[in-house]
Amino acid sequence: MRIAELQWEVERGGKPGGTTLAMTFRIPQSAIRILVALWRLNVAEELQYRANFVASLLGTTFWIGTALLTLAVFFRHTTRLGDWDYWEVVVLLGVFNTLTGVIEAVLRPGIGRLAGEVKSGGLDLVLAKPVDAQGFVSFRRLDVWRLTDVVLGLTLAGYALHRLGRVPSVVQLAAFGLALAAAVVVVYALWVALMSLAFWFVSVENLSVLFDAVYEGARYPVSAYPGALRFVFVYLIPIAWTTTIPASALTGRLEPGFALVAAAVAGVAFALTRLLWRTALKRYSGASG
Amino acid sequence: MTRTVDWLRRYGALLRAAWLQDLQYRASIVLWLLWGVTEPAVALGIWWAIAADGPVQGYARADFARYFFALMLVNQLTIAWDSWYLDSWIREGELNFRLARPIHPAHEAVAENLAYKARTAGMILVVWLIVAAAWPAVRLPFGAGRWALTAAAVLLAAALRFFISFATGLLAFWTTRATAIMELHAGISLFLSGRLAPLALLPPAVARVAGFLWFPYMLAFPVDLLTGAVHGAALLQGFVGQVVWLAVWVGAYRLAWTRGLRRYGAVGG
Numbered sequence: 001m002r003i004a005e006l007q008w009e010v011e012r013g014g015k016p017g018g019t020t021l022a023m024t025f026r027i028p029q030s031a032i033r034i035l036v037a038l039w040r041l042n043v044a045e046e047l048q049y050r051a052n053f054v055a056s057l058l059g060t061t062f063w064i065g066t067a068l069l070t071l072a073v074f075f076r077h078t079t080r081l082g083d084w085d086y087w088e089v090v091v092l093l094g095v096f097n098t099l100t101g102v103i104e105a106v107l108r109p110g111i112g113r114l115a116g117e118v119k120s121g122g123l124d125l126v127l128a129k130p131v132d133a134q135g136f137v138s139f140r141r142l143d144v145w146r147l148t149d150v151v152l153g154l155t156l157a158g159y160a161l162h163r164l165g166r167v168p169s170v171v172q173l174a175a176f177g178l179a180l181a182a183a184v185v186v187v188y189a190l191w192v193a194l195m196s197l198a199f200w201f202v203s204v205e206n207l208s209v210l211f212d213a214v215y216e217g218a219r220y221p222v223s224a225y226p227g228a229l230r231f232v233f234v235y236l237i238p239i240a241w242t243t244t245i246p247a248s249a250l251t252g253r254l255e256p257g258f259a260l261v262a263a264a265v266a267g268v269a270f271a272l273t274r275l276l277w278r279t280a281l282k283r284y285s286g287a288s289g
Numbered sequence: 290m291t292r293t294v295d296w297l298r299r300y301g302a303l304l305r306a307a308w309l310q311d312l313q314y315r316a317s318i319v320l321w322l323l324w325g326v327t328e329p330a331v332a333l334g335i336w337w338a339i340a341a342d343g344p345v346q347g348y349a350r351a352d353f354a355r356y357f358f359a360l361m362l363v364n365q366l367t368i369a370w371d372s373w374y375l376d377s378w379i380r381e382g383e384l385n386f387r388l389a390r391p392i393h394p395a396h397e398a399v400a401e402n403l404a405y406k407a408r409t410a411g412m413i414l415v416v417w418l419i420v421a422a423a424w425p426a427v428r429l430p431f432g433a434g435r436w437a438l439t440a441a442a443v444l445l446a447a448a449l450r451f452f453i454s455f456a457t458g459l460l461a462f463w464t465t466r467a468t469a470i471m472e473l474h475a476g477i478s479l480f481l482s483g484r485l486a487p488l489a490l491l492p493p494a495v496a497r498v499a500g501f502l503w504f505p506y507m508l509a510f511p512v513d514l515l516t517g518a519v520h521g522a523a524l525l526q527g528f529v530g531q532v533v534w535l536a537v538w539v540g541a542y543r544l545a546w547t548r549g550l551r552r553y554g555a556v557g558g
Contacts (some may be wrong), residue, residue, distance in 0.1 A: 055466075055469070059469075062473065062476060063476075066476050066479060069480065070479070070480075070485055073480070073485060073486055073490065073491060073492075074335055074336075074339060076490070076492065077339055077345045077346070077490065078339045078345075081335065081338065081339070082338060201316055203313075203314070203316055203317075204316045204317055204320065205317060206317045206320050206321065207320070209320045209321060209323070209324045210320055210323070210324075212324055212327075213320075213323050213324045213327040214327075216327045216328060216331050217327070217331055219331070220331070220334075220335060224334070224335055224338045225334050225338070226334065226337065226338075229334065
């Protein structure tokens, strides 16, 4: 029995009068209800382990400290990195940390577990549910304490902006908001694309390591890298859009209108990974007994 | 004599088991390898950009390239994941059957390290040779004596990192955050062991602090030896430092092992 097909049947039947196109991004109201229910459960669970909050806070502070010291070492020997000065790179670091928060709170505990489930056949249980499998796999968990990274990251970006002596206009802030939202979508698309490989390479349980390897490049502005690598980071593995673009929008390095380009890139990335996910899922035939 | 033969047989069996186990997870191992080389690759990219206008305190672009290629290799040869293994062995009760065997569990860990490192460092070496064929910057001058010294320093560094990782992992007898302590150690070693930059490029005060601790002997010293940056008195001092800190960490391991086992209440079946 092709479980992937079964899942689509269930979904089609579940929507009264729904004309299901091959690519619908419509979010039914029930999906939001399910999401809220799942996350409320997660939060209630996490609230029992408040020590984790302190551990998470200490971990993030330590990480930000390490990253700032790293920059200090580089800037002992230069005044600009890829034509960015110190505090501009710190703004970027703040964006990086904000996205890290989203990754650690939602993506790693959710879609990050996909490879293991494809191997063990645990995905059967997901596909048997009358919900969108990609959505469920991606957003089923919320490790709420890791959202401290988002708060600390935005604070850091704000402080660096203050040190730069720049007060962003409303338009710039809006552009930053849009670019940051686009960055979240691009990060999500990268996770889906990399984790979908699990359907081809079933035995690789640590696939999420591949994301960490790629994302390591996003710690610095892409202009700091040699030309060929820069091309890769903008067009092929689009990590330039995760940190460099939102940080540029905030510091006024880019025209606010460029945020629309970022949004378009995010849209394309999302559509492509949605397509990839469907293709990948067709390869799945279940493994559990 | 028979004792030596016995040990060779034991290690033969352990190595074979570890090698076959890794073979099963070879795709995962390639990913860990990739993950391991991205940090030095990104650092090289940044230093490459900084050195565009000329050498940085005597380090030209080619020097950075050689340094970080050597770092990738030495890091892979000396890395030790044992904290993570021990943490799960102790917490999940997987230590029990290992204690019941007539051989100390550390030998299994040593064999695993040898098998893993032979495989992964071999891969790095092949890639390095291919890159060096096209890119003269990363070629190392041949020197049999220097390579022999480097091999000795790498061996000592691998032993040092093994005992640091093993001893820290044993903290799982007392706390559930042993791996967090190891990550803290990794964060500090980013600077003090030379993973981010050659120690000469750190602020002098930081480099001096590093000199009083074990960190430079884990990586920076064998890397500098391989690239040819260490000479004369510094060479001797490096080896002395490695031996002294190795002795200290072996002591720490023995203390943690004997004390820890005494309070170990086995979990699981």
